[in-house]
Amino acid sequence: MGYRLSKIYTRTGDKGTTGLGDGSRVDKDSARIEAIGTVDELNCLIGVLITHNPPEEIAQLLTQIQHRLFDLGGELAVPGYQVVTNESIEALEQSLDQLNETLPPLKEFILPAGNILAASCHHARAVCRRAERRLTLLARQDQEQVNENALKYLNRLSDLLFVIARVLARQNGGEEVYWNKEV
Template sequence: MGKRLTQIATRTGDDGTTGLGNNTRVSKNSPRPHAMGDIDELNSHIGLLLCEPMEDALRQLLTDIQQQLFNLGGEISIPGYELLKDEALAQLDDALKTHNARLPRLQEFILPNGTRAAAQAHVCRTVARRAERSVVALQQAEEMRAAPRQYLNRLSDLMFVLARVFNLGQADAEVYWQSDKLARDQAGD
């Protein structure tokens, strides 16, 4: 992708269209720009997560993921182009294996809270799920390879795991959903 922006306010999108990497224009409300926007939003939320204190290895992992999300966004912006490599998915699989091994077994669903870093990781998880749904919608409209969808699916899983890692060692940071309390409250007990 050798083309770089030299001017930001081009006004070419004033008509409700956006330019793709192959120099075609599409409606900003079509599936491809939706997927591109959700991936961009996810990358920005990861940037916000990187403002939090964390282990150097986690910081490097998240920075690598940001690089891969740029590759993914580039791939989505150019129909038929492949930028996301198999190694990117393998990195997520390795990180899931490594960080899952650090965590106690879940006994129940957990609420998306805890430390600020954990809460932000949960935001990243939900935005990754939305980006995945946008890519699925795009794949239903156009032929695409599976890697973009698979990457976002794994990334949302990893963000859940990292939220738990950020809460690890913090007293009362991981709050379990109390489904039985809800049933008791509804029954009037």
């Protein structure tokens, strides 16, 4: 494969537009670029989470998710292109089921806290929900095409990140922090 970027600054975006993978140009604040940017932000947060050294099984899972999020960003950068599949969603569901089996039933709301790993995972979950909202907005626009599987993927991913946060909060004898409406 050749070099993807030989020159970092191109000046082509100086007037507030950016290029998509199909060669078209769109405004930098368009719904498509907002969705791409939020997926990228989510991917970055998952990278930060991995640097906090979660258990190896979770680190591997998060790395796989980073690759799929990169795929999703590429999909969004080429209107009409689809790469997120049912298999990607099923893989998340399998991981979700496996990790959730280890947890007690949730009877109270929990705060996005517990330890640095759990809080970082909750942060990623919140950004994942925003990415889902951005993608929903993009899909609602008549002229935009969005892969239905991409929306499902982000929905399952936010659920999985919630469960991972619960698992991580319990690491090394830790616990979840329950919401107390009295405080």
